[in-house]
Amino acid sequence: MIIDMNLMRVLLLLIIVIFAQPVAAQLDTDFLESQTNLSITPDFPRPGQLTNISFANYNSQLYGADIIWRLNGEVVADASNQKEVEFIAGDLGDTDVVSVSVIRDSRVIQSYSIDVRPTYVDIILEPQTRTPDFYKGRASPSVGSQINATVLVNNSKLLTGDYIYTWRIGNRVLEGGPIRGTNKVSFDTPRGSKSTLTVDVSDTNGNSVGRRAIYFRSSKPELVFYESNALYGQSHTAISDSLVLIGTAATIIAEPYHLDIRTYNNPDVNEWEIDRNEQANTNPNPYQITIQKVSEGGTSNVSFHVRSTTEFLQGAQDSIQIVF
Amino acid sequence: MNRNITLIISAVTVLILLCIWLYLMFFSNQTNTDLGPIEGSGSFAELGQVGNDASRLGDGDVRQGEGEGTNNDDEMMGEDYNPDILRQLTTRNVIGYREVTIASTTHVVFMESGVGHVYSINLETGVEERVSATTVPDARHAVFSSDGAMVAVKTGTNNGVNPILLGEIDYEEKTLSVDQVDEEVGEMTFTEDNNLIYTTITNNSVLGNVFNIKNETTAVIFDTLFREATVILGSTVAGPHYFFPKTNYTFEGFVYRVDEGRLTRLPVDGFGFTANMFGNTILASYRDKSDLVTIIYDQASEEKAELDVALLPDKCVGSDENIYCAIPKNETLRYDSINKWYQGVDLFTDSLWLVGEDGEELIDITNHSGRNVDVVNGEIGEISSDWYFQNKGDHSLWIYELSEIADITE
Numbered sequence: 033m034i035i036d037m038n039l040m041r042v043l044l045l046l047i048i049v050i051f052a053q054p055v056a057a058q059l060d061t062d063f064l065e066s067q068t069n070l071s072i073t074p075d076f077p078r079p080g081q082l083t084n085i086s087f088a089n090y091n092s093q094l095y096g097a098d099i100i101w102r103l104n105g106e107v108v109a110d111a112s113n114q115k116e117v118e119f120i121a122g123d124l125g126d127t128d129v130v131s132v133s134v135i136r137d138s139r140v141i142q143s144y145s146i147d148v149r150p151t152y153v154d155i156i157l158e159p160q161t162r163t164p165d166f167y168k169g170r171a172s173p174s175v176g177s178q179i180n181a182t183v184l185v186n187n188s189k190l191l192t193g194d195y196i197y198t199w200r201i202g203n204r205v206l207e208g209g210p211i212r213g214t215n216k217v218s219f220d221t222p223r224g225s226k227s228t229l230t231v232d233v234s235d236t237n238g239n240s241v242g243r244r245a246i247y248f249r250s251s252k253p254e255l256v257f258y259e260s261n262a263l264y265g266q267s268h269t270a271i272s273d274s275l276v277l278i279g280t281a282a283t284i285i286a287e288p289y290h291l292d293i294r295t296y297n298n299p300d301v302n303e304w305e306i307d308r309n310e311q312a313n314t315n316p317n318p319y320q321i322t323i324q325k326v327s328e329g330g331t332s333n334v335s336f337h338v339r340s341t342t343e344f345l346q347g348a349q350d351s352i353q354i355v356f
Numbered sequence: 357m358n359r360n361i362t363l364i365i366s367a368v369t370v371l372i373l374l375c376i377w378l379y380l381m382f383f384s385n386q387t388n389t390d391l392g393p394i395e396g397s398g399s400f401a402e403l404g405q406v407g408n409d410a411s412r413l414g415d416g417d418v419r420q421g422e423g424e425g426t427n428n429d430d431e432m433m434g435e436d437y438n439p440d441i442l443r444q445l446t447t448r449n450v451i452g453y454r455e456v457t458i459a460s461t462t463h464v465v466f467m468e469s470g471v472g473h474v475y476s477i478n479l480e481t482g483v484e485e486r487v488s489a490t491t492v493p494d495a496r497h498a499v500f501s502s503d504g505a506m507v508a509v510k511t512g513t514n515n516g517v518n519p520i521l522l523g524e525i526d527y528e529e530k531t532l533s534v535d536q537v538d539e540e541v542g543e544m545t546f547t548e549d550n551n552l553i554y555t556t557i558t559n560n561s562v563l564g565n566v567f568n569i570k571n572e573t574t575a576v577i578f579d580t581l582f583r584e585a586t587v588i589l590g591s592t593v594a595g596p597h598y599f600f601p602k603t604n605y606t607f608e609g610f611v612y613r614v615d616e617g618r619l620t621r622l623p624v625d626g627f628g629f630t631a632n633m634f635g636n637t638i639l640a641s642y643r644d645k646s647d648l649v650t651i652i653y654d655q656a657s658e659e660k661a662e663l664d665v666a667l668l669p670d671k672c673v674g675s676d677e678n679i680y681c682a683i684p685k686n687e688t689l690r691y692d693s694i695n696k697w698y699q700g701v702d703l704f705t706d707s708l709w710l711v712g713e714d715g716e717e718l719i720d721i722t723n724h725s726g727r728n729v730d731v732v733n734g735e736i737g738e739i740s741s742d743w744y745f746q747n748k749g750d751h752s753l754w755i756y757e758l759s760e761i762a763d764i765t766e
Contacts, residue, residue, distance in 0.1 A: 170584045186621045
């Protein structure tokens with residue numbers, strides 16, 4: 033009885049192997065014909081972007097055959113018998129149909145086609161570093177600071193529904209793997225001056241709908257000094273190297289551009305010095321100091337230093353001359 | 357004896373003539389200066405307290421600069437040239453202005469920084485008048501409705517996200533009644549039908565909102581889908597409005613258009629991207645390696661054209677027909693110029709230009725006025741079609757009479 037069961041199992045496996053092989057072969061062939069033979073660069077062309085489609089076929093039977101490329105049904109004469117064709121992707125919402133036919137003895141022996149739908153895949157980086165309110169630009173990331181990233185995929189409509197996003201910094205996948213339903217991610221700025229952020233977007237069936245990789249650079253925090261006026265508020269014009277003290281006192285603000293906002297809000301080192309003497313700053317805003325002249329004529333050096341002692345690259349130090 | 361008397365009489369006569377000549381030379385100049393439109397406001401005395409550059413430059417100095425520097429302009433414009441075509445309207449620190457009609461006369465109304473006092477300048481007589489002495493403490497940014505009857509004021513830190521005050525101005529009674537609107541607002545403007553549209557910043561994005569002033573109701577009109585967005589609000593609730601990621605020369609930017617809440621990605625993008633919109637025309641600058649390039653994109657024809665000169669779209673005004681820009685003199689803009697300018701680290705000395713195919717320099721501000729002006733917050737007057745702008749250094753308000761140029765050249 034035991035032997036019979038084993039025989040049955042062997043027979044069953046043989047049946048599966050014999051009948052399954054042709055099916056697998058058929059699947060492989062379909063995959064090759066529809067996907068492998070035509071490759072597109074870039075993966076998701078933008079509207080108006082130069083796009084390359086190449087045809088890879090290593091079948092020796094096709095040696096010497098004619099290759100005809102068509103773009104939206106029109107023969108591309110320049111690409112005759114070429115393995116690749118270049119064209120300008122259409123507008124947002126258009127679909128370009130690119131096909132290639134392999135002809136021998138006036139008979140089409142192979143034909144492939146691909147639909148190209150121009151897509152915008154825009155990644156917006158939002159570094160969580162300090163800039164003053166009046167600054168109309170975007171902050172830059174500094175090493176260790178947090179960056180929020182958002183991807184917007186638009187192929188005639190903005191894809192904001194239930195999609196799956198896989199984010200990578202270099203080769204490291206963020207969030208432990210693909211995330212579903214949200215097009216945002218947060219991560220810390222890696223060490224090194226240049227990093228690569230990649231996002232793959234696919235629908236819930238696993239079909240890729242967008243892909244993009246961008247480089248970004250980290251910046252060093254930098255100090256810029258401004259004068260503040262009780263009536264008019266903070267000046268929008270920086271103090272270049274020196275400030276001429278017109279009255280008896282002046283209020284100076286040090287703005288540490290691109291400093292991690294966590295360090296800005298809770299700095300370990302936060303020092304004002306006048307002529308190398310540390311000042312006990314009683315101002316409720318530690319980035320602001322009010323100076324007053326005690327004699328006529330002369331110059332003083334006012335410096336400011338802000339730093340995190342745990343993230344040592346999160347810091348900046350600079351000085352200005354006060355002429356009175 | 358007779359000879360001595362004759363000599364004395366001659367000497368006295370010469371002395372009297374000398375006195376008359378000196379009197380005419382000094383006091384006639386003073387009289388001319390006093391007739392200027394900026395006088396009588398006491399502006400210099402007030403600004404003098406804060407050490408503003410303008411306070412150290414007397415009005416006489418400005419006039420002298422005009423006289424000395426306008427030779428080329430005179431030649432360029434011919435005999436009909438009006439030396440007052442470029443004028444500094446006020447030396448006050450202005451936080452918002454608008455050209456309006458008051459009692460059938462064109463005025464410009466503006467609010468003063470810090471105190472929130474409202475002034476009007478009659479553009480025909482040049483007379484400046486204080487419309488409201490109501491103090492709005494820490495007033496930092498203001499917008500006026502098209503009829504000048506309403507003003508929205510942001511207070512607190514500069515241009516930040518702060519609650520706003522909504523004021524109603526009575527030009528006859530010279531009063532300003534103010535209500536607080538409990539919204540933290542970024543950008544704001546009045547629509548053509550005098551409702552307030554404004555942006556609020558959430559954790560994830562920027563929302564465009566409308567505040568219906570009659571009903572005192574608020575509604576969201578669009579969502580930018582990301583937070584670090586520069587929003588350019590249109591003149592109607594339906595739009596178009598535009599937004600793009602805030603400029604950073606290391607990041608790519610692009611522009612979205614909003615029509616009735618629907619977002620459309622436009623084919624204009626680049627690193628360090630910034631833009632300004634005039635009707636269907638988009639003026640955009642972005643980075644090309646270490647340089648900055650500027651293009652004009654016509655949304656109707658979907659055509660792009662690169663300009664010969666790079667410029668800062670923030671310094672431009674205009675319409676589909678003509679775009680006017682303040683362009684830094686003797687300065688080639690680089691890829692990081694925009695961010696350095698936003699920081700206030702780079703300052704520019706501008707000339708006024710008509711840009712495009714028929715582009716030409718309209719006026720050299722420094723030669724004409726004796727002042728170095730870094731142009732910001734430009735607007736074309738809805739009534740006069742004149743070009744208003746402010747100097748970034750002291751926030752003074754200026755006018756360049758484009759309408760006068762058109763009259764002369766026609």
